[in-house]
Amino acid sequence: MAQKTVLIAGASRGIGLEFARQYAIQGWKVYAGVRTPAKATELMRVKGVEVIPLDVTSANSIAGAAWHADEDPLDLLVVCAGLYGPETQGFLAPGNEDFDAVMHTNVLGPMRVIQAFADSLISRRGKIAVISSTMGSISGTTSATGLLYRASKAAVNMVAKCAASEYGPRGLTVVSLHPGWVKTAMGGPNAQIEAYDSVLGMRGVLDRVGPADNGAYLNYDGTPIPW
Numbered sequence: 001m002a003q004k005t006v007l008i009a010g011a012s013r014g015i016g017l018e019f020a021r022q023y024a025i026q027g028w029k030v031y032a033g034v035r036t037p038a039k040a041t042e043l044m045r046v047k048g049v050e051v052i053p054l055d056v057t058s059a060n061s062i063a064g065a066a067w068h069a070d071e072d073p074l075d076l077l078v079v080c081a082g083l084y085g086p087e088t089q090g091f092l093a094p095g096n097e098d099f100d101a102v103m104h105t106n107v108l109g110p111m112r113v114i115q116a117f118a119d120s121l122i123s124r125r126g127k128i129a130v131i132s133s134t135m136g137s138i139s140g141t142t143s144a145t146g147l148l149y150r151a152s153k154a155a156v157n158m159v160a161k162c163a164a165s166e167y168g169p170r171g172l173t174v175v176s177l178h179p180g181w182v183k184t185a186m187g188g189p190n191a192q193i194e195a196y197d198s199v200l201g202m203r204g205v206l207d208r209v210g211p212a213d214n215g216a217y218l219n220y221d222g223t224p225i226p227w
């Protein structure tokens, strides 16, 4: 069987690093996109991973990374880079700087990354995983905690849905995934699951989904999440 290729945007640590590790172990060709390659020391030690510069807030950086996918068509794109921003309790509007940083990373970044890699994926009838969160579920929201992050994840869900509408008819399957509450820098030490189990679950989901699931919003165990 031909070797499969994945590009992970935001692979320096946390869930993205774990995706790189697991796909490399499975024998995939892994492009691990990170904004500061020199700092991604743990990732550098993973055998079979090609670390490439990719800052999702920079159009130039995305264009540079997309060059790899022109050479080497992708079967899977995982858009994982994310920023939580201010850890607010209650309804507290962010300042401009926080708003720009979170929205550029969590929303504009995925828009540009998906657009840049779509053609490469289409040639392989590939899949796109947008790593979202249940905090982006509008119908599931009962608290204003992390207001800016919630708004960004609701917005990126729409980005995923629009990508599904645009690229589904051309053979792609696009899904929004909630990774669970994961023990990473973002999830913190009290989180419920290890990155290993989150990624193992999401890999299983990504393996199983096909065109009939295009545009779905799923938990890391495959359970549908209400929008």
Ligand SMILES: NC(=O)c1ccc[n+]([C@@H]2O[C@H](COP(=O)([O-])OP(=O)(O)OC[C@H]3O[C@@H](n4cnc5c(N)ncnc54)[C@H](OP(=O)(O)O)[C@@H]3O)[C@@H](O)[C@H]2O)c1
Pocket (backbone or CB within 6 Å): 009, 010, 011, 012, 013, 014, 015, 016, 033, 034, 035, 036, 054, 055, 056, 057, 079, 080, 081, 082, 083, 105, 131, 132, 133, 134, 178, 179, 180, 181, 182, 183, 184, 185, 186, 187, 188, 191
């Ligand atoms: N952990 C959880 O419980 C949880 C729950 C729901 C959803 N999520 C989502 O899962 C994804 C991964 O989260 P995580 O827990 O692994 O977080 P994390 O440990 O804080 O890691 C965040 C990752 O995003 C990268 N990143 C941030 N800005 C970037 C940029 N401009 N360009 C490229 N990479 C960038 C970081 O790179 P640097 O090393 O350069 O900063 C790092 O690799 C995020 O989208 C997050 O919202 C996480």
